[in-house]
Amino acid sequence: MKLSSYFLPVLKETPSDAEIISHKYMLRSGMIKQSSSGIYSWLPLGLKVLKKIENIVREEQDIAGVNEILMPTIQPADLWKESERYEDYGKEMLRINDRQNREMLYGPTNEEQITDIFRSSIKSYKELPQLLYHIQWKFRDELRPRFGVMRGREFLMKDAYSFDIDSISSEESYNRFFICYLKTFERLGLKAIPMAADTGPIGGDLSHEFIIISQTGESDIYFDERILKEGDQINKIDYSEDLASHVNKFKSYYSASDDKFNREKFDEIVDRKYQMHSKGIEVGHIFNFGTKYSKIMKANVLDSDGVEKSVHMGSYGIGISRLVGAIIESSHDENGIIWPEVVAPFKIGLVNLKPKDEKVTKVANELYLLLNKNYEVLYDDKKDNPGVKFSRIDLIGIPHQIIIGSKASSENVVEYKNRKTSATELIKISNLSNFIDKLNT
């Protein structure tokens, strides 16, 4: 992509609305534009990152054997009246009347909808378990939206739902998602700690939050620091293994966010030298809530003994739009964002420092065509001063920078700069392709 034809409205000054780093950098790098409180438009750079995260989450769901569907954003109130949550959910739920004055709502979550889909077609234990997910925009009319996309009213969420014949099988599904979540967050370059959590309005008795450590997080977290080590081998776990034993290892370490935290228990179980207390960002939450919805909504199947039973359900969320902010919170410096390679909007930032020098520009154009065949390249071909170019390419956080200056035509070398380490080296142009290929491994 040539920068001269890319919509990238970067800001030199920080908009006064932003408080935390990720919000500031997302606005300054032209990723998002606020529409109203807690509601944002996603501009090209931001959308690219959002899609990358979405795709990684999707791939990991698919690997775990979950089926993707897509449910609507607008739901009929009737379903929620059936589950008796229509009144309970309160003002967080955006209620709408259509032209026939039917009561509708913009979905804050989809338990009712999925249960309705399930019950209309699955009738036998032989068809269980069923694991379904979708990635869709949600709306929760928060009392106070804040921190940009970290706590918006409209947000993109992956939510999955499991349906099992009994609580034992249901817990196996729960464990599957537990492992899946650890794998997903690891792929995103995040260290997510599973923590015992309250089940809140969704209900049930088994629940974990997945929280990444960050000073700007909204949750207070307490944990045994040895749990951090436990995640190291997570990518090696195969779903055919005994997942419960892996999950139990994590559960064996004390970890809790503020509402479940118990000081006495913490001191009793965890040696003082392993005790950790921090702030964290909740990026995922899983619930096992048994028959709470299936009973009231009559989602029943026939068991092998011919008796009709309510299915045991779980729901599993990942805040995809929130993850964009969360990743920035955990990966930035004073010059801007530092994207982990897997979610970076572009892999290579190709910067022509001498756009008015014909020879240098010729080299730059050729390198762009060459590299663009195999990599996502943002080519800064604009006629700005070098300083502007350097600060802009740093701000938007592209992991690898290729700086093309006068030496490109006089000595046939360009400069490589690693955004994360700031390390630079001169590369012969004839060798550049090779050099970049090696970065990829």
Add this chain to the structure above:
RNA sequence: CGGGGCGUAGCGCAGUCUGGUAGCGCAUCUGGUUUGGGACCAGAGGGUCGCAAGUUCGAAUCUUGCCGCCCCGACCA
């Protein structure tokens, strides 16, 4: 929802106390000089001062009402 703050050009702000018809920096446009870390000179364009009503000869400024946005707290992926 309680407490606090803000709304003036695309962005960041001054001007409001003490009323006299709007200004600064950045950005944008034109010309020129620059070109390895947010350049310089000269010129130009851009604002019904959030909206409405009121007070006044006269309102960005005073009064009242409304709207929007942010921060702290209580609640949530």
